[in-house]
Structure formats: structure tokens, C-alpha cells
Amino acid sequence: MTGATGLVRTAVQAGVSVCFANPGTTELDIVRAFDETPGARAILCLFEGVATGAADGYARMTDVPGMTLLHLGAGLGNGVANLHNARKARSRVVNIVGDHDVDHIPHNSPLTSDIQGIARPVSDWVRTADSTEDVSADIAAAIEAVIGPAGGVATLVAPADILRSEGGGPTAVLRENGRAPVFGDVAAVADALGAGPEVALLLSGRALTQDGLVAGARIAEATGCALMHDSSSRIERGAGLPNIHGFPGTAAAAAEHLPAIRAVVLAGASPPVTFFKWPGEPSSRLPKGVDILTLATPEQDAVPALLAVADAVGAGQAITRTVALDVPSPPTGELSVESAGRAIAAALPEGAIVADESITSGGPFNAHSRACPRHTRLSTGGGSIGWALPQATGAAVACPDRPVIALSGDGGAMYTIQALWTQAREGLNVTSIIWANREYAILRGSLRRFGVDPIDGASASLTDLRSPNIDWVQLARSMGVPGSRPETAEDTYDAIARAIAEPGPHLIEVVV
């Protein structure tokens, strides 16, 4: 057995069987190993940022690591932005990156580069394989590095001759079953929660699974604390789930909306900070004087931590305050961010997965979908754009029976537009809704905030996506994805409902 076959068998036997791949010459033995390994599924992506984003989406929906196969440092480089998102989301991704034959590397041929150097800023674990016998133990270690509660990105660099040579064999992946969950001081948290409405219980990461949400709601009902969530990689939403609100986006907003708050308990959340720093404003989103208690960091076991706190505060098993189903009626009239957001919410089927990178266009959909049938919302985690279409691709591979909706600005969608091709090839049930405001609207908003008025010159040209306008319908069709550009709110609703009902991918351009 080659090293490559031992590696692939190790991964597949550990359940890591889906690989989003863009291989080159140095990875061909891994490609051949997929052929020889029952249960392996290799999916071609035409750009590495699609592969890494899809692996992330697959992992978020399965909790099984998504695997990628990337070509040397340059291919890994193309995957960096979505690995950044995966890592910040504490998702689980395992990258396999080929390298030249060991004795070819010192010759510094054109494609030779510092692969570990490129991997390190976006990986929690990096290793270069140094023997055919051990390469399956290396991939086992990579998987072990990310299957715990902390998740993360592991990158294994494997020279081609080590993969090609005979002498490989599978290695069993060790799981930490039975390991005691790790989290903070439950008694201290329970004690602090005695202050009731003066405390916010802030959930993020794995605390926003159904189990985490229900545990948090039990605590809130027992103590009177405010149950809140912070920007998260994945959240379960909709009817029947606990009532929970997002933590305000600035310290000033938090002081206004949560005047009683004196302490925040973090459950899978980091201390809340702003995305960017604005001149004269603080980085922290907590009003001054608010204490922080850490029940579980994003890397720790937030769900058992919440369950332990629920016990400690004597919470009941049932929760009473849940979201009641309230679906907006389909909108009519003019197409706008508001009416289109309502159209998406009105059409949202139970069990939908929404990969939401709407950025400036996201508000109305979020508000209208709050009490829709239960669904899963994914968001970037790391803020690097070009995330939604790849993410939706991976989520649809993970959950072929659930409708997947990608919401993306036109600016963001262009970074990884090649995802559409993989959606078409694999027949994935993804409806991509492109907010075509034809500008980098978030940058125009920032320029206005900086006092730039009027926006002209380079400030205009570097934030404007007109001249030429992108024809998203034609772009989708060029990669085999049916597209449409509805012109009214009712047509938008119809187009979304039809796209969701029909198998395979669709793209809807919403010009706003």
C-alpha cells in the first residue's frame, strides 16, 4: 500500500471521507488513493477558496472535519481566506497539501515555496510528513487535533515521494471519548447569576446548538438573566426554539439597550468586540464597568458547561418562553432590500440552511425570519468575504435533503464565484441570492462616516461595481446554474420558492 492510500484509508475509517479538492501533479497519488478507497468522496473545486470554504461548511453541518486537497504553497495560498474564516469559527478542517519530492525541494524549482509558512497563520496544527510509514499517523494526528471541542484547522504537508512510495498502512484515529469536559467555574457563574437581570448570559459557538440554547434558556428562566448570542459560526433559529437576542454591536448600544447589565457570562463566546475600531470609540462592546465571567471559551465544552450551570441554579427541565411561529406574508410591489428580505423569509422552508453573507443587505431578512420555521443560520466567523457560496456548497454536500440558501452581496460573491460550477456538477440544492447593489456598500458607508461627501475620484471608483454591471444571470448560466433576475417583490418570492422546490442549484440576482 502506498503512503497515499494509507493516508486516505486512515481518514475515511475515521469518518473523514469527503474531500474538496483542487489537486496538482504532486497530489496525484492521493487522487489515485481515492479511487482505491471505498467510501471516499472527492469533489472537484475550480478554485481553492471554494474548496476550503466548502470543507468549512461541510464541517459546520456534520461536526465531522471537512478535508481539502490542495496543490503546494500556491494552492494553499488561494485557500487562506476561507481557512481564516473556518479557524475563527472553530470549525473543523483538515488540509492535505502536496509538496515536491523531498530531494527536489532544495533545487528551488518554480513552484517550490515555504508551505508551512503559508499554512501557519491559518492553522492550529501544521506538520510535514517525513516518512511513508508514518504519513497515516500524521493524518490521524491532524484529525485528532481538530475533532475535540476546540475544532480548528490542521494542515498536513506531504511530499510526493512519501505519498507515492510503498510501505503505508492505515492508522486508527484516537477519540477522546470519556474525557471530562473542560470549562470554567460553575459555582462562581451560578453565584453571579443570582443577580438576575443584571447579568447577560452570552452564547456563541457550539452553545448555539439546540442543546446549548435550551440549556441557556433553562438558566435564564430560573435566574432572570438576559439570554443573548454573539456573532456565531452557526445558530439554530426559528419557531419552537428559545427566545434569544443578539448582543448589541457597540458599547454605546449595549448601554442603551441593556441599562441594567453589570456582568456578562461567556458561554462559548469571546469578550464582545467591534469588527473594526472607529476613531474615538472603544474596541470592547461592553459598557464600562461590566464584569466578564468566562464559563466556557470558544475552545471549551460550552454545552456541558451550560448544563452544569442549569443544575447548579436549580433550573427546570422545560422551557416556557419559545419563539411562536410567525411567517411574514409574501411581499408585493417594489423590489428592495426590505421586500426581498421579506420574500426570502416568507419562502423559507423548515430545515433550511442559510449561509448569510448579506453584510449591508442582511437586516430585513434577519428580522423577518426570526419566527420562521426552524432553520440553521451560518455566518462567516472570520469576516473574510467570498465565503457564502463555498460555505453553501459544503453545507449542501453535508445535508443533501435540506434546502440551502446562500445570501451574498455582489462584491463578496465575486471572490469565489467558481463555487457555482461545483454546485452544478454535484447537483446541489443551493439557491444563491445575490444582493446586486453594485457597490461595496459597506465601504461607501464607512467613507460617509469619515465625512467624505460627495464620494468621487478614487473613493468612488474603488467602491463602485458599475461600469460594467455584472450580469449575474449570465454568469450563473455560464457555469451551468439556472439564473433569474426578478423585477418585483412578488416575482422575487416566486423565484425563490421555485428555486427551492426544484432540485439542483439556482441563482437569483436581486438588484437593489
Next chain:
Amino acid sequence: MTGATGLVRTAVQAGVSVCFANPGTTELDIVRAFDETPGARAILCLFEGVATGAADGYARMTDVPGMTLLHLGAGLGNGVANLHNARKARSRVVNIVGDHDVDHIPHNSPLTSDIQGIARPVSDWVRTADSTEDVSADIAAAIEAVIGPAGGVATLVAPADILRSEGGGPTAVLRENGRAPVFGDVAAVADALGAGPEVALLLSGRALTQDGLVAGARIAEATGCALMHDSSSRIERGAGLPNIHGFPGTAAAAAEHLPAIRAVVLAGASPPVTFFKWPGEPSSRLPKGVDILTLATPEQDAVPALLAVADAVGAGQAITRTVALDVPSPPTGELSVESAGRAIAAALPEGAIVADESITSGGPFNAHSRACPRHTRLSTGGGSIGWALPQATGAAVACPDRPVIALSGDGGAMYTIQALWTQAREGLNVTSIIWANREYAILRGSLRRFGVDPIDGASASLTDLRSPNIDWVQLARSMGVPGSRPETAEDTYDAIARAIAEPGPHLIEVVV
């Protein structure tokens, strides 16, 4: 004056005035500085790999550094692959990468990352600005780091508050005028060249400018040495230039075609090595026992080195053996790699710039264009695909009066297809010819070489670009670029001739 304005003025005053940009919030003060700086030209790219590839192409055609503006670590990451190409080509690129406000970085907000870590594997020079007063000296140092003969990639990371604050001012860039050129032992090289046909004079890098080629030809005519070139970032080709051939691609081919060779003199070239290592074959492309003499490394002054050797061997000023004009007639009949390559050569106008990333489809065009009117050929340098369309974009900005032709495989073109939009917006005279063989043909070739027959399963699906076929004409039109898909050799010739004659970008899909 803000730090950003001081930075931009410093660059523009040094002649570094064209910036290929994909800014985000942290770079908006640089955007505003472009508005305030006469002579600055900022060009929007919708993906950072387009920006870095275009900066490289601009630099190759002007010898002036191409500037980029990239958003944080994620944006820089998207530019890594074409920065790899630029660096290997010893091109000149200066990246400006914004970062968060200095006091926001420790808060680890979503987009925070190790920007220097991402920069280092693809940069020869990296610095993070630490004061508004010094940020213009930092960009001056970045420019100084790459304007010498070695070229290279310099990356300046600049926190937003340092850019935003008042207290900046321009800094003069120091040029090394009058510095003595640096190269190897001329007397030793002249002595070795006494062996005549037993020596190959191997030119690459800046030695393949007209001056370098003529100096090399003078040496060859005086000594009888073999005048050869190696894969290069830029070469002047065609009628009136010296006769020169490429060095064979393997040691076995070199032994066959150059049986007399005992030594190689490197002038701007590295020791020739294979792209990849094949099992049982050597990395070096030199037959065993061939000595290497280094006249000039790729980082040294190859042209003055060649001129010094020409003097030392008593070479005449004139050269007698030049390429005589011999343009192929336009082809007729079936469309194929051969007939399409001939069609491009037949249509090639004097002064054309050809960014050639044909890979497996490049042979016929290269053979047919050898004696065409004089033109410039660019090739990747680093072998990372997704290079041709961005490169052509930058070359067309640099040389608006010269026709630019991008040759790309369909696989490669998909990585950075967003380049078409910038070509349309800027009205650039680029004709992109896409070899649509609908597979990663080079990988299929490698699989066959490894004995995989038939190619099926993952080996087939991961190397096949069918299902769905990409409609390149529609894809181009979606971004405002007129496209065509000729079906015969004569129609291909006509389409190319028409595309070159008409202003603005065009795309021609050649299904082969």
C-alpha cells in the same frame, strides 16, 4: 497631511503611481489619499489575485514597481499565488496591506490575523509601520528594496490609525544610480568560453531584454558558444532579434540535443531544474559532468555582465545571425491546438505582448510565432496558475498602445476570471484566448505517465472540467467583455484579427 497621504505621495513621486486595489475599511485612508494625489491611478480589481498578478504584469513591462492595496491578512492571502509568481520572476511588486488600529489588534476581532506571517513566504521585504511620521519612510524603503536589479516583492503592513492620523509627509526614494553593477568573474567566464561549442551561454531574467540578447549573441558569434534561454518571466522574440533556443526540459533531452556541452554559463539564470521530479529521473536538467559557471544570478546585473564578457572575448559590435521574418499563413480547416496556435501566430501584430499560460496547448503557437514580427512573451515565473489574465491586465495598463494577448488553459483561467471585469472597466486592449480542452490536461498526462489507464473514478472526475462545460462566451459577456467561439481555423484567425483590431478587451474560446 495624514500618514496615508504621505505614503501615497512618496510612492507617486518615486514613479510608483499605479495601484491595483481591492481595499477594505482599514485601507480607506489610502483610498482617500489617492483622491488627493495628482498622478496616482487606482484600478479596482474584484479579487486580490487579479491585483497582484496585474501589478506583476505592469512591473514586467515598465520595470517600475506595480503597487497593490489589499485588505488585511485575508485579502493578502487571496493575492499569495500571483505574488509567488511575481517573486519567482524577480518582478517588482510593492504591497500595501492595511491592519486594524494598533490598539484594536490585541482584541482579536474577527478579521485579525498574522499579516506578516502571510506576507513572509511571498515577500523579500516585510515591515509593519509603527508611526505616522515614519510610514512614508517605510514605503520608500519598500520601493528601494525592489527597484534594484534583484527586483522582488515588498509588503508594507500599515495599521489604520497610523494611516489616518495627521503628521505624515513625503519621503524621497533613494536610487542606487552610479552603483557599480554586481556579477561574477568575467575573466573566468571569458576563459571558459574559449572552448566554443562545448559551452552553453544560458540567458534568463533581465538577460532576455533586447540589450541582453544582443550582448549574448555578440559573445556567441565571437566564441562559437551555444546561445540559449531558460524559462523566463519576459523575453523579447521575433524577427530581427538574435537566434536563441530554449534549453531542453530534461537532462536526457539536453544530452541528446547538446551532445558536445561540457559547461553552462548562467547569465541571469538559475541552474536549470525540472518543474517536478519524476520517479527515477534527476532534478537537474544538466547532463552529468556539465560544469556550471555563474556570470550573474537572477538577482544580479546580467546585462552589464554580458557586455563585460563581450568586451573580454573581443566580440564585434554587430551581430549577423538574426531571426528573419517568416509569418505563417492563416490556417484553414479543422480547429485544433495546432491550427489555432498557427492562427494566433499568423495574426500576431508587431509589438504584441503575449502573456502565455497555455501549458499543454502552447507548443504550436510557440513554434509558429518564432519568426513573427517582434513581440514580448511573458510567462509565469513561478508556475502558479491563474496568472495570464491578471498579467495581461497589468501589461495592458503599462502599455496602452500595444496589443496584449493572454493565452490560458480553461482550468487556469478560472482561478482569476474576475480579471475580465477590470479589463472591461478600464477598456484594456487584451485579447484573452482560452484553450478549452475541458480538462486539467497536464494532470491527465501525468496520470498516464504513472500508468493509470483507463482514467476513471476520482482520477477522472478530479481532472475533468466537463459536466458542466463552462460557457466562456457567456462568462465573458457577464463581465462586459465581448466573446466568441469560432468553429474553424479560419474563423479563429478572423476572430483574433478582429479582436486585436478593435479597442477594448475580447475573449475567444477555442474548443480543442
